[in-house]
Amino acid sequence: MTDLAQALTDRAVKANRSPGPGRTGVRRLLPVVVPLAVLVLLVFLPWMRFPVPGVLPGVVNSPGSMQLLALCLVTGGIALSYDVLFGRTGLLSFGHALFVGAGAYSAAVALGKWGASLGTAVLVVLAFAVVLPIVVGAIALRVKGIAFAMVTLAFAQAVAITVARNPGGLTGGEEGLSLNRSALPSLLTGVVNAPYRYWLALGFLVFCVLVVLWLTTARTGHAWAAVRENEDRVEVLGLSAYRTKLTAVVVAGFLGTLGGFLQLIVIGGANPHLLSTELTLSLLIMVVLGGAGSRWGAVLGGVVYVLLDNRLQELSTSETIAGLPAVLRVPLSQPVFVLGLLFVLVVYFAPGGLTAIGGRVRRWFAGRHAAAPK
Amino acid sequence: MSSLILILITGVGLGALYFLVASGLSLIYGLMHVLNFAHGAFLTAGAYAAWVAIGHLTGLGGWAFPVAVLVGMAVGAAIGAGVEFCLIRPLYRRHIEQVLVTVGLGLMAVALFTGIWGADPQPFPGPEWTRQTTDIGGAAIPNDRFLLIAAAGLLLVGLIALLRYTRIGLIIRAGVENRTMVQALGIDVRRTFTLVFALGGAAAALGGVLGSVYLGSVSPGQGTALLIFAFIVVVIGGFGSIGGTAIAALLVGMVQQMTNFYVGSGIGDVSVVLLLAAVLLVRPAGLTGRTA
Numbered sequence: 001m002t003d004l005a006q007a008l009t010d011r012a013v014k015a016n017r018s019p020g021p022g023r024t025g026v027r028r029l030l031p032v033v034v035p036l037a038v039l040v041l042l043v044f045l046p047w048m049r050f051p052v053p054g055v056l057p058g059v060v061n062s063p064g065s066m067q068l069l070a071l072c073l074v075t076g077g078i079a080l081s082y083d084v085l086f087g088r089t090g091l092l093s094f095g096h097a098l099f100v101g102a103g104a105y106s107a108a109v110a111l112g113k114w115g116a117s118l119g120t121a122v123l124v125v126l127a128f129a130v131v132l133p134i135v136v137g138a139i140a141l142r143v144k145g146i147a148f149a150m151v152t153l154a155f156a157q158a159v160a161i162t163v164a165r166n167p168g169g170l171t172g173g174e175e176g177l178s179l180n181r182s183a184l185p186s187l188l189t190g191v192v193n194a195p196y197r198y199w200l201a202l203g204f205l206v207f208c209v210l211v212v213l214w215l216t217t218a219r220t221g222h223a224w225a226a227v228r229e230n231e232d233r234v235e236v237l238g239l240s241a242y243r244t245k246l247t248a249v250v251v252a253g254f255l256g257t258l259g260g261f262l263q264l265i266v267i268g269g270a271n272p273h274l275l276s277t278e279l280t281l282s283l284l285i286m287v288v289l290g291g292a293g294s295r296w297g298a299v300l301g302g303v304v305y306v307l308l309d310n311r312l313q314e315l316s317t318s319e320t321i322a323g324l325p326a327v328l329r330v331p332l333s334q335p336v337f338v339l340g341l342l343f344v345l346v347v348y349f350a351p352g353g354l355t356a357i358g359g360r361v362r363r364w365f366a367g368r369h370a371a372a373p374k
Numbered sequence: 375m376s377s378l379i380l381i382l383i384t385g386v387g388l389g390a391l392y393f394l395v396a397s398g399l400s401l402i403y404g405l406m407h408v409l410n411f412a413h414g415a416f417l418t419a420g421a422y423a424a425w426v427a428i429g430h431l432t433g434l435g436g437w438a439f440p441v442a443v444l445v446g447m448a449v450g451a452a453i454g455a456g457v458e459f460c461l462i463r464p465l466y467r468r469h470i471e472q473v474l475v476t477v478g479l480g481l482m483a484v485a486l487f488t489g490i491w492g493a494d495p496q497p498f499p500g501p502e503w504t505r506q507t508t509d510i511g512g513a514a515i516p517n518d519r520f521l522l523i524a525a526a527g528l529l530l531v532g533l534i535a536l537l538r539y540t541r542i543g544l545i546i547r548a549g550v551e552n553r554t555m556v557q558a559l560g561i562d563v564r565r566t567f568t569l570v571f572a573l574g575g576a577a578a579a580l581g582g583v584l585g586s587v588y589l590g591s592v593s594p595g596q597g598t599a600l601l602i603f604a605f606i607v608v609v610i611g612g613f614g615s616i617g618g619t620a621i622a623a624l625l626v627g628m629v630q631q632m633t634n635f636y637v638g639s640g641i642g643d644v645s646v647v648l649l650l651a652a653v654l655l656v657r658p659a660g661l662t663g664r665t666a
Contacts, residue, residue, distance in 0.1 A: 092470075139651070143658045146409060150609045151654050154647040157602060161647075165640040277602065281477055288474055330489040337489065340482035347474050348464070 035296075042202055045069065046195035055307060057314070066194035067266070068310055070201040072303040074262045077201075077208040079286040079302030081255035084212060086284065087293030088221065089248040090228030092145075094280050095152030098136065098159055099253045101275030102128045103260025105163065105177070108270040109170060112180040121183070125261045133253025137246045144231075153277065160275040176271030179264055188265060197266050204262045208255050209299065215251060224248050228293075285343045291353030300354055308342075309335050376513035381635050382628075383510070387519035389627025390526030391588065394581030395604040396611070396619050397533060398454075398574020404550040404614015405563070405570055407469050412457055412476040413578055413604065414597030415483030420450035420579020421592045422487060425498055439501040446583045447576040454575020458568045466564075480598065487594035495591035504587050518588045525584055526623075529577055533616050542566060550614040603630075606650045612659055625649075 048060040056065040078100055085091040106128045110121040140151040166173030181189040187196045215221045223244040226234045231241045264270050273279060282305065290301025312335035315321060321332050331337045350357055395417060402410050424446030431438040457479065465471045504521055507514040537543035548556045549563045556563050578597075585600065586592040603626065611622030626646050634642030 092473075139655065143654050146403075146613075147609065147654050147658050149409075150605065151651050153602070154606070154651040154654075158644045158647045158651075161640060161643045281481065284474070284477065285481075331486060334485035334489045337482050337485035340478045340485065344461075344475055344478040344482070347471050347478065351471070 039206065042073075043199070046198060054311065057310075061195065063191045063194040066198045068306070070194070070198040070266045071263075072306045073198070073201040073205045074259055074266055075286070075306045076299040076302035077205040077262070078256055078259035079283055079290070079298040079305075080205075080208050080212055081252045081259060082280075082283040083287045083292060083298035084215075084224075084248055084252040084255070086287055087291075087298065088212075088216060088228065089224040089245060091245060091248060092149045093140075093152045093249075093252075094149045094277060095136070095140075095154075095156035096252070096256055096283055097275050097277065097279040098152070098156040099129075099132060099256035100260035100263065100279060101156075101159065101163070101270070101272075102132055103257035103262075104264040104270035104274050105171060105260075107261050107264050108177040108179060111183045112177055113170060116183070118183055118185070122261075125257060129254045129257035130250075132257065133250045134246075137249030137253065141242055141245050141249065156275065156277065156280065160272065160277075163275055164272050172270075174272060176269055178269040181268070184265070201262060201266060204258065205299065208259075211251070211255065213295070220244075220247055285339065287353075289343060289346055289353055291355035294353070294355045297353050297355040304354065305339065308339060312338050376511065377635075379511050379513040380515060381631050383513075383515050383519050383523075385628040385631035386624065387522040387588070387627070388631055389624040390522040391581055391585050391600070392603055392607045392627055393526045393620055393623035394522075394529060394584070395578050395600055396607040396623055397529060397616060398570070398577045399604055400608045400611060400614055400616065400619045401546065401550075401570045402574050403608060405546060405553070406462070406472075406567055408462060408472045408476065409605075410476050410574070411473065411601070412479040412483065413574065414599075414601035415480050416450045416454050416575040416578040416597070417582035417585070417600060418483065418487055418592075418594060418597035419453050419582075420446035420575075421498075421582035421586045421596065422491060423449035423579070424583040425496060425586065425592050428499055436501065443580065443583050446579045450579025450582070451572040451576035454578075455568050455572040457575075458571035462571070463564070463567070480601075484594050484598060491594065493594060495589075495593035498586040498590060498592045500587035500590070518584070522584050522588060525580055526620075529580070530616070530620050533573075537616065542569065546570065603646065606646060610650055610653050 046061045046066060051059045052065075056062075056068065058064050081099075082093075082096050085093050085096070103125055107121045107125050110116040110124045111118070116124070136152065136155050140148055140155065143151060163171045164174060171177065187193055188200065216224070223234070223239055224247075226237075226239070227241050227244050227248075234241045234244065260270075260274060263274065283302075286301035286305045287298045288301070289305060290299065291297025316333040316335060321329055324332065331341075346353060352360075395413065398416075399410055399413050402408055402413075424442040427442040427445040428438055431441055434441060457476075461475055461479070462472050465475065500518065504518040505516070507516050508520070509515075535543075537547055545556065545561055545563065546566050546569075548561075549566060553563055581600070582592075582597065585596065589596070607619060607622045607626050610626065611618035611620070626649070629649060630642040630646050632642070633645045634640070637645075
């Protein structure tokens with residue numbers, strides 16, 4: 001017990017450790033003040049009119065930019081839900097797309113095919129968000145490690161193949177389903193209402209962050225971390241590793257399903273990509289890119305990934321690229337290539353992801369003043 | 375009856391294709407505990423290399439295809455060895471990072487192939503005789519199936535011989551069993567890692583070329599599409615066991631073909647993934663019961 005408790009305390013201390021000697025009261029408040037300031041900034045973005053060249057397609061409050069930012073925020077939330085599994089509990093899942101796709105498709109089918117109202121559709125999504133992770137988790141968690149990854153992959157693939165086959169004309173096959181906009185309040189549809197979808201996406205992200213923050217600082221999160229570090233030890237302590245992991249799958253699945261629903265509203269349709277293994281792999285990339293298991297890593301990774309993907313797409317068709325010799329032009333015209341390369345570089349040279357880079361730089365400076373940090 | 379024979383032989387042919395891809399994956403996982411997501415890239419690279427070679431070797435007539443196959447396998451082996459030596463080795467024993475690097479490589483490779491040769495499938499000019507059929511029990515069987523089966527059979531025999539009767543094979547088998555112990559005995563297991571990656575790369579490339587003959591075309595995503603089924607084969611067969619992989623490949627190929635034909639197209643793919651889930655839940659270590 002003391003061993004584990006010690007390990008957990010060490011972790012907590014490490015996480016909250018001051019970067020150098022003499023951390024004053026103001027700096028202790030930074031972890032609260034900075035996110036709040038960012039949140040306030042994000043809330044007021046739809047009133048801002050200046051362009052951000054290279055990052056956004058137009059001025060900040062243009063519909064195109066709002067749409068892109070909304071997608072960033074939703075993806076950030078979904079990446080955070082994947083991080084609950086991968087970064088915080090140490091579970092490698094290849095089937096997270098199943099939950100995202102379920103959220104998008106269940107709502108799209110309920111609204112478009114059954115003519116349900118928005119309230120009913122939300123209830124359907126919530127039902128899927130609770131039941132599906134429990135069922136999948138309860139079965140898949142009977143095996144560990146790479147076998148768990150494979151069983152989750154199997155479930156996701158089975159559903160993806162079925163959906164692509166368009167059973168009974170329900171799922172729209174390869175084309176996917178477009179969102180039945182008439183069932184939505186007019187505030188959430190149409191190009192000019194992009195800011196409302198943006199705020200909705202922001203609300204979803206804040207909800208995800210709060211839930212994950214609350215759970216990771218509570219007993220549940222400590223148990224997740226303990227399972228990640230050493231599962232056998234958790235069993236010896238009398239905790240059920242199975243149940244601990246199941247809560248992680250259920251929380252991640254719940255948030256992922258909601259994320260899929262939000263994705264449906266933001267992009268205006270459900271498509272087979274939402275169920276694909278590529279989506280799960282891109283979530284894995286986002287989480288590692290930002291920093292697995294860190295407080296803001298997954299969210300940052302998701303936002304950066306979507307922005308990069310979008311900008312690189314733009315870049316790939318630009319004239320600057322077309323003028324380059326083939327050796328540079330061919331790789332640069334493929335956004336996925338650049339993202340993959342960036343990902344590999346992060347794995348090699350920045351373990352801990354983007355969020356860890358700041359800490360490293362700080363510690364490096366602190367190390368020059370005081371004794372070398374541990 | 376004739377359709378049953380056709381389905382059976384096609385199922386075996388499909389299983390043979392899976393075995394070509396999965397054998398390398400299985401050895402790599404068994405020895406190094408790396409789930410190699412870049413394996414699909416080896417396959418596609420080999421297929422494109424052979425496709426390019428065939429385009430340049432039109433003067434050789436009937437010999438163009440065998441030479442192109444060899445070129446493809448050489449490219450696959452070189453890429454496999456290169457990836458292990460330059461990218462996997464520096465991350466010694468950090469399995470998660472190793473897997474992540476192969477995931478990145480796999481994505482990059484598909485994007486790169488798309489950038490160079492376009493997203494559309496390119497017609498693959500296989501030799502004339504693979505497009506003809508042979509009559510067996512009243513069923514006209516396309517010859518490409520036999521090509522796949524023969525290649526997989528040769529690979530299986532070759533691998534078993536390598537593992538059973540050579541010193542390197544002994545080290546690989548021992549390494550799969552208990553890597554730490556082999557190292558404690560003063561044998562450098564790491565030297566076999568490059569070899570296993572090169573072998574796996576060559577086998578995957580062979581699978582890529584023959585798969586392209588079977589499909590009649592080569593496309594950037596073909597490796598990734600096969601990779602998922604190869605993973606399923608490896609897991610069902612039990613990691614690191616060549617015999618288990620062969621049996622699982624046959625099983626998966628048959629189940630997929632049979633269900634696709636008798637139940638409905640597409641159901642076969644679903645039934646295979648459900649088969650995987652069922653096998654894993656009943657026997658977590660795979661059919662052969664080896665612990666991974």
